Amino acid sequence: MRITWIIFLLLLSIAGYAQHTRSVKGHIRDSAGNPLPGAVVMLVSDADSLALAVDTAGGFVFSKVRSPRFRLQASFIGYKTFIRQYQVAESAASILLDTIILADAQTRLGEIVVRATVPVKVKEDTIEYDAKAFKVREGDAVEEIVKKLPGMEVDKNGNMTVQGEPITRVKLNGKDFFGDDAAAAIQNLPADIVKNLQVIDDYGDKAAVTGVKGTTPEKILNINLEPDKEHGYYGKATGGLGTAGRYLGRLRSNILQGKRQIAFDGAVNNTESGDGISERRSVKVNYRDNWGAALESYGSYRYNNRQHDIIASTYSQSIFQDYTKIEDENRNSHSGQDQHRFSWNLEYQVDSSNYLKIEPDIAYNANSSHNTGLTKTFLPGGSSVKHNQSFSNASASDIGTELFYNHKFRKRGRNLSLEAEISVSGGDAYSDVKNRYTITDSSGNITNEDQLQLAATSNKVVRTEIEASYIEPLSAASYAVLEYEWDRSGTENIRNTSDVDPISGEQKPNLQQSNHYNYQFVTHRIGLSYQFKQEKLKYMIGMSAQPSLLKGQDLSRDNVTSRHLFNLIPVARLVYRFSRKKTFSARYYGRSRAPGFTQLQPLTDNSDLQNTVTGNPDLKPEFSNDLYLEYKQSDWSSGYTMLAKLALNQTRNKIVTTRVIIADSLKERTSYVNTDGFYHVKGFYTISRPFADRRYTLTYFGNAAFSNNIAFTNEERNVGKDLDIRQGLKFRLDLEDVVDAELNTAYSFNRTSYSSAAFEGRQVHRIFIRLGGRNYFFSNWTLGYDLSHTINNGYNTGNANPTLLNVYVERRFLKGNKGTLRLAGFDLFNENTGISRDVFDNRIVDRQHNRLARYFMLSFNYRLQDFGGG
Template identity: 50%
Template sequence: MKKLHLWIFIITLFVSMPGYAQQLRVVKGTLVDSAGVPLIGALVKLSTATDSVRAASDINGGFVFNNVKFPQFTITASYIGYDTYKKRIIPDASGKPVIIDTIRLKTSSNSLAEISITSVTPVRVKEDTIEYSAAAYPVRDGDAVEEVIKKLPGVTVDKDGNVMANGKPITKIRVNGKDFFGTDVATAIQNLPADIVKNLQVIDDFGDQAKLTGVKVGEPQKVLNINIQEDKKKGYFGRATGGIGNENRFITNLKGSTFKGDRMLSFDGSMNNTNIRGGGGDGITDTKAAAFSYRNDFNKKLSLDAGYNFNSRDNNAISTIFKQNNYQTFTRYDNQSSNNTNKSMNNQFWSNLEYKIDTANYLKISPDIAFNSTSFNGRGNTVTQIKKTGSVRDNISSNDNATASIGMNVFFNHKFKKHGRNFNISANVNFSDNDNDRDARNDYANTDSLGNITYVKQFQLTAYDTYGKRAGSNMTLTEPLNKYAYADITYNYNSQSTETGRDTRDVDPVTGKEVFNTMLSNNYEYQFVTHRVGINYRYVKPKFNYMMGMNVQPAVLKGQDITRDINTHKETLVWIPSARFVYRFTKQKTLTFNYNGRSNQPTFNQLQPITDNSNLQNTIAGNPDLKPDYTHGFNIDYNQSDWTSGYNMFTNISYSRTNNRIVTTKMMLPDAIKQVTSYVNTNGFYNIRGNYEIAKPFAERKYILTYYGGSAFINNIAFTNMERNVAKNLIIDQGVKFRIFLKDVIDAELNTAYSNNRTNYSLASSAARKTDRYSLSLNGRNYFFKDLSLGYELSQVVNRGFSASNNANPTLLSVFLEQRFLKGKTGNLRFQAFDLLNQNSGISRDVYDNEIVDRQTNRLARYFLLSFSMRVRKFGGGNAGNNNGPDNRR
């Protein structure tokens, strides 16, 4: 019996030992500084001689490790600016959770420059915000914040300074929550130095109402908010640059900002003819620009941000365009060449005045004034061929346009004493006046099927005068139903009125005599008025929230052709549902779903009941019977990040369908080489898109591997010769990027991508089309002897499926050599060689309905430039021109 008990004991011990050896437990604790303030995003590590696990502290300074298998371990906690904490932990054998005593980190006495940035939290994901720590994406001393933005996962910056975040454009830059340089994103990201930035936030902005009440309806705008370090809010910085090169190339730039607490004044002025910042990729552009930005919190109640933007562009573009229009029994080919000069001058003043009247009332007033002028002069030649007929058109045209507008938006919000009850109202008004003068000279040589040639000359002068008024208001009343539920009652009013006068005269090419053209001249007015009433139900909890709503929108569209005494009157009623759902799996994983609808009215040109024959080969007739279209769609976003390593994943899928979509109709008369274009409402248009990006850092973010790509399917509708033609367009993109950053050694990115674009048509006469594009690029800088830098941009593009063109697969190589010198490394001397192989050319393909357009345009070719820049700065008592104290912590 004793032996039996002994065997039972041995077997039980044998079975339980592995379970005890693999005992899983919970380890948790809290991190604070010496004053007891929680430390957010600190790095906490549990390690043994052979293994380790990591976590980051949350918003309360807490950290937790689940399923820890170590029987004993060493805990390490680190945070930038603090001494590292380290302690050996030997838990008891009970398996109960291990509660670490509150860890208090002491401020480091060592130089900040020696502290590792491994404790920095690179990425945080919130409901509508992705926040990036600037310290986690270090750049070269003296770089602008643009260089930091280029490194952010999911964010791209093109050569013109346009910023895209998760596939959508950034429409505004803000500094500490206030608008910075208005909508001039390129100027804003070039103006701020990187080393004064604390963090950057990509925000889905639903407007002022959402900020104050949480009511989020409609489609958000992508906004990038840049927060400045507290110790950099007193001081100034500035940079001046000048350079000259061969081919009469030059650049000049002066920028700077001053800070004093919440007051900030910034200036950016530049002149260049190197297609930098606003010059665009096509043609050769001479650019002059200036921008001012001012912001100040006068007191706790009153604040102002305002600015002025000026831009002048002089562009010369030489292009060739090859078009194919597919019809049931024939194909029309157009081969065009043109030499065009475009000049523009834009002036804009904007402002936001915020007044926090008291704790219950808030007022915001936002005026906007703009004046823009453009002039165009062009010369072109078009060769058209259809079966055995053909035409040659030589044209000379010019156009002068001036537009002035003034508008204002007022927003008021009131919070009632009952928690959650809220009322807000906004009103906007805008007036615009546009004057346009155009002259066009066309010489036609038409060849019929028998080879007979007919010559036609045409010379027309046209003057437009358009006056527009737009007014609208929006009201929302929010009523709490219980602790988590709310009801929103909304009303929206919008009115748009346009008055247009058009005077067209035919000019005799020989005598110069002008004859009034009654067919192309008229006075026309139209008004579009909508009322939208809706109710939303919202449910808000920490883990998730959702909103469901229904809106009804009656609309009235009226038009009057005063010259011909023709009246148009259309009334529509649409029901517009809306929905939003947000679920936070964890603080690092968020799923968002949005559904909404919108209605759009036809444009004036589409409604105008006249036939425009200024181009005899393509006359355009308006349709006064057009109805407004209605689009409804949804999108789903999923964000996931690792706050410790900086791993980030973003995926998105969206779908939209448009009813009563306004599409073009084309009637072709092949014997006359003449196309008649008009407009009609139709159904069947929809598209679905999806994209993703996964960024995986390695070795404390010294290396980042990014996979990105997406696809889109577009079902488009067109009518050719009264036949409905469905174009099914499929686009597939895939790319891989690898970035490397080794301090004072290299900062570079290798990017390779593939794109496939194919279109199939429902009409048998329209042949399927397919293009492929492969691209490879290498951009970066290498550093030598601390102050010498070698920069390079290398790209290779291979195009397949385009029409024959010169240099369809360019290899572009640009390099620069830069030396820093003077006290504090404030001087930079740069020698730049642009497009060393002299292959810069732009080609593209667009598919519109039954039309395929291959385009090639001249671009700035090889040049050399020598430039010098100098910067000055002083923050928090530092000396001008030097980077003292905290500036060097990265």
């Protein structure tokens, strides 16, 4: 029977080969002549039914087409489908079709343009979201779109994180918008003028101009406007009064005239979320324009005044080899802050080969604080109570300029870049500290000790950096990059400390706590790397040599420190595109960190009598190995998105603390030492899948982190292992003009263990459930709600399980819905509180803070908008 089947299959295959077949080849391109990899091509005839995806060059090949007459269909999201019937010669063995051009899939209905949308596109360093795929309400700001983007988190103050990393800046059409105030940027633009939003791994100006990327990108958000919406204005004024003395006022405006953009954001309020109670006043101005055909100017000015009151309790466990030290602290504090910052950019395109950018930056800060606290400390040998009261004020300024120049040679790819930066920063600070210690020893004897100290500090830092980079093309796809960098920072610090007699009030200089030192840290870095670039594969590998010198002098004691250091620093980067929908990237780099000058000084700081700190002149620099892996995938037609990231950090000669409890006392002595064994691993993922034209979206997300921390307690090595796991699920419902809501659930788990026999390990569990959204009624009424419940277990500050409910009802009115009246209630159950846990080397710290309590507010909002006739 087996032989019969073999003969049958053999004859069948021979018959197949005997039938004449032919190959059909072709290319798919858009109207601009660009290839469309990923386009789907189908060939159908009486004898064939074949389908394939176009390759990265836009080409396709059907190798065994049996019928000389066939129908070819080519389709791609965002383009019209191509259909044509073909008849070729029976004897032809290979057919090359004319290039198939797919037209943009848009049709005009009167003044309305209907265009197919691609919700999410994954590119090398960019995830692009089509704004029209994420429906929002008329009058909404860009912030409402951002909240719906897969992998993006937006807190109640507008701060954004993506894949666990913060968005540090926002750009508008590729240029900085409101500097590093990302929240103001997304709150100051209307959503309906936006074309797309791009989350970008930004490698800096040099990478943008030359295409050669470094190793440490920052996450930024770029907002591109619709071309027909770049002329117009937008204004929004909000005012509100509430119970418990709550108030808010905000004025936002935008004027867009093509390249000229002027934006203003002014606010006063005492309704911010977060730990403590804050009162804030702020003014932000952003400007952009072309000063001639070759010069572009843009920048921002920001002023911020904040008064902050906080009530906090902290429970700390310090793990020693045979016992655990407990500190229970309660603290009240008030702080005030004034900030000014002026940032500017001048871009001069001298000609097609030369480019110059100048970035001046000026900042000034003034701070003051008043703290009172009570700290109880428990050890097997006794206990102590510390009453603390302190006052401080400080001012600081920072003035700097960065210059970037790039020259492109006639040979394609040959490039020279020069960068320079100089900054001068400094400030003065004053503090008045009063501590009273009540100490009880193991026999029950009680002693009191008072500490009254005044300190005045002045510091100045001058930093200069010069960098040159030369790129030489080795072939059409490969480059050699030679870099040199010189960096020098000089620091001078003067601290004068006096002890105050608690009875007479006499001040006596404390020479041990006073110092005057200056030091310089100078590094040279020369690096060589090889870079390869093709459509599917890009990689870079290189090595840098970095000699450095740390030298300084404590002028108060005539101590001189001089350290010569040398490091070899490898670097590597790889990007592989499986297709236009799938991208994998990896980057590795080594980096060195020298110990701080004060860490090297063999001096003792006893400003806290219960914990003195002494430097170690034998410290070596740390060297870290960092590896990042990232995978991005999206389905352009369905909107399915998957993002995953893994990061590993391993540090050699890690600078860690050593803590020793002084015999027969409650006092602790802290110093520093180098050790190996530290590493940290963290991972993140999000999987998002929309259904029914994005009416329903399901998102899975999670992250995990593990740290292997090293510390020395009572001269014995103590290994701490900290594991964090978080897993969540989101379900979003978007029914236009009916409901816009999201259900968010998450479970998180933290486990901490130490090698110390005195510590059994700790576990914290948290379950978080949140329902937030808006329901729309009778076209102009809206019910908004934000309900959340948190279940905490394992915290030492108490397992508060708050249920928070914020609700508002609003009505739109006036012509064009320009006016909105809102009645809102916040924290209706009056249970708002903040709980957190931090794990350090040999310490676990649980914190609990007060937060804004229940109040009600009536507010009015007035909006004006006109963009391109919209």
